[in-house]
Amino acid sequence: MENKLFELAARRRSIRKYTKEPIRDEILTEIMKVALAAPCSFGHRPVEFVVVRDKQAIRELAACKRLGGSQIIGADAVIVTMVKLDRGEFWIEDGAIASAYILLAAEQYDVGACWVHIRNRAGQQASSDEEIRGLLGVPEGYAMLNLIALGSKGEDKKGYSEADFDFGKVHYESF
Numbered sequence: 001m002e003n004k005l006f007e008l009a010a011r012r013r014s015i016r017k018y019t020k021e022p023i024r025d026e027i028l029t030e031i032m033k034v035a036l037a038a039p040c041s042f043g044h045r046p047v048e049f050v051v052v053r054d055k056q057a058i059r060e061l062a063a064c065k066r067l068g069g070s071q072i073i074g075a076d077a078v079i080v081t082m083v084k085l086d087r088g089e090f091w092i093e094d095g096a097i098a099s100a101y102i103l104l105a106a107e108q109y110d111v112g113a114c115w116v117h118i119r120n121r122a123g124q125q126a127s128s129d130e131e132i133r134g135l136l137g138v139p140e141g142y143a144m145l146n147l148i149a150l151g152s153k154g155e156d157k158k159g160y161s162e163a164d165f166d167f168g169k170v171h172y173e174s175f
């Protein structure tokens with residue numbers, strides 16, 4: 001049976017190297033449209049994003065993750081996923097599902113993307129969370145979940161095929 005979403009999901013890989021070709025603004029807008037369409041707990045829509053394209057700002061963002069942050073240098077855009085905590089029991093889930101939508105949307109436009117972990121990570125002097133909030137002027141009451149680096153693909157990675165997935169992990173009726 002045709003399954004376009006599976007094809008897209010299986011083709012998606014984490015892309016960590018980017019060319020200098022910029023992502024078209026309209027594509028970025030379409031990607032963010034998909035992010036906003038993600039489901040969320042209680043329908044409160046607590047997830048917000050800062051899209052950073054300024055290259056110096058991307059370098060400064062990279063420094064907010066002491067170990068491993070430098071991988072975002074070279075990205076054309078970095079999406080900072082943050083979640084408002086006022087009804088926050090499900091903040092990680094809310095941020096994660098919006099992030100997954102971004103990864104799939106990027107692949108739809110053949111844009112390379114990689115989730116870069118931020119939660120509970122250290123920056124230079126404080127936590128990554130605090131340093132990013134300071135850098136971007138995020139008000140109190142938000143938590144930073146991740147950075148999603150985006151750029152034109154600078155590495156060629158083979159997508160997955162059905163054979164790569166273990167259908168035995170799907171249990172029916174009981175484990």
Ligand SMILES: Cc1cc2nc3c(=O)[nH]c(=O)nc-3n(C[C@H](O)[C@H](O)[C@H](O)COP(=O)(O)O)c2cc1C
Pocket residue numbers: 012013014015016068071114115116117118
């Ligand atoms: C919660 C989460 C955290 C991740 N953190 C990082 C990260 O900090 N740096 C990185 O390069 N990739 C990170 N990734 C990407 C994973 O390493 C990647 O998805 C995994 O190795 C599978 O490879 P694929 O995305 O190409 O299928 C993260 C992915 C998830 C879902």
